[in-house]
Amino acid sequence: EAGVTQFPSHSVIEKGQTVTLRCDPISGHDNLYWYRRVMGKEIKFLLHFVKESKQDESGMPNNRFLAERTGGTYSTLKVQPAELEDSGVYFCASSPRDLVATQYFGPGTRLLVL
Amino acid sequence: KNEVEQSPQNLTAQEGEFITINCSYSVGISALHWLQQHPGGGIVSLFMLSSGKKKHGRLIATINIQEKHSSLHITASHPRDSAVYICAVTRAGNQFYFGTGTSLTVIP
Numbered sequence: 552e553a554g555v556t557q558f559p560s561h562s563v564i565e566k567g568q569t570v571t572l573r574c575d576p577i578s579g580h581d582n583l584y585w586y587r588r589v590m591g592k593e594i595k596f597l598l599h600f601v602k603e604s605k606q607d608e609s610g611m612p613n614n615r616f617l618a619e620r621t622g623g624t625y626s627t628l629k630v631q632p633a634e635l636e637d638s639g640v641y642f643c644a645s646s647p648r649d650l651v652a653t654q655y656f657g658p659g660t661r662l663l664v665l
Numbered sequence: 666k667n668e669v670e671q672s673p674q675n676l677t678a679q680e681g682e683f684i685t686i687n688c689s690y691s692v693g694i695s696a697l698h699w700l701q702q703h704p705g706g707g708i709v710s711l712f713m714l715s716s717g718k719k720k721h722g723r724l725i726a727t728i729n730i731q732e733k734h735s736s737l738h739i740t741a742s743h744p745r746d747s748a749v750y751i752c753a754v755t756r757a758g759n760q761f762y763f764g765t766g767t768s769l770t771v772i773p
Contacts, residue, residue: 656708
C-alpha cells in the first residue's frame with residue numbers, strides 16, 4: 552500500500568510569488584492534516600480535513616494560506632503571496648475515519664522563500 | 666510556552682548505552698505519541714499511548730497520566746537509532762501538538 556506522498560519535495564521561491572503544495576493521502580483515508588515546522592520551532596498544526604470538508608482550520612496563520620481538498624482525495628495548500636517567514640517544512644498526514652489518532656505522515660515539502 | 670516539552674534537546678551516546686528521552690505535557694490528552702524522523706526522512710509513528718507501557722523491540726515507552734509525563738527508552742543503542750525523536754499529544758480535536766524533538770546521535 553502506498554504511503555502519504557507530497558509534492559514537491561523541495562521548493563525555492565522569491566518573496567511575493569505563489570507556491571502550491573500537494574498531498575496525496577493513503578487511499579481511503581478520510582482525515583487529512585497539514586502541519587508546518589519553521590526553523591528551530593516545533594511542528595505546528597495548520598488544518599484538518601474530513602473528506603472534502605474543513606473540520607478545523609484554527610492553525611492557519613493568515614489568509615495568504617488556502618487549503619483545498621476537492622473530491623475528498625488529494626489536498627493542496629497554496630501560499631499567495633509567499634513571505635520570508637513562510638519558509639519551513641510542510642507535512643501532510645492522513646488517518647482512516649475510525650482511527651483518528653493514528654496518523655501517517657508524508658515526507659514533507661521543504662519550502663524556502665528568498 | 667509550548668504545551669509539550671521534551672528533554673534533552675540533543676543527546677549523544679555511545680553504542681550500547683541505555684537512552685532515555687523525556688516528555689512532559691500541560692493539557693489533558695486523548696493519547697501521547699512518540700515519533701521518529703531520520704535525517705532526510707519522513708516521520709514515522711513509534712508508539713501511541715494512553716496509559717501504562719508499550720514495548721517494541723529495543724524501544725520502550727511509558728506514560729504517567731497523573732504526572733503528565735512520558736519517557737521513551739532505547740536499550741542497547743545502535744548508530745541506526747540516530748534520529749530525531751518527537752513527542753506529540755492528541756486531544757479531543759485529534760490534531761497533534763508536538764514537542765520540539767530530541768536529536769539523538771549514537772556513536773559507534
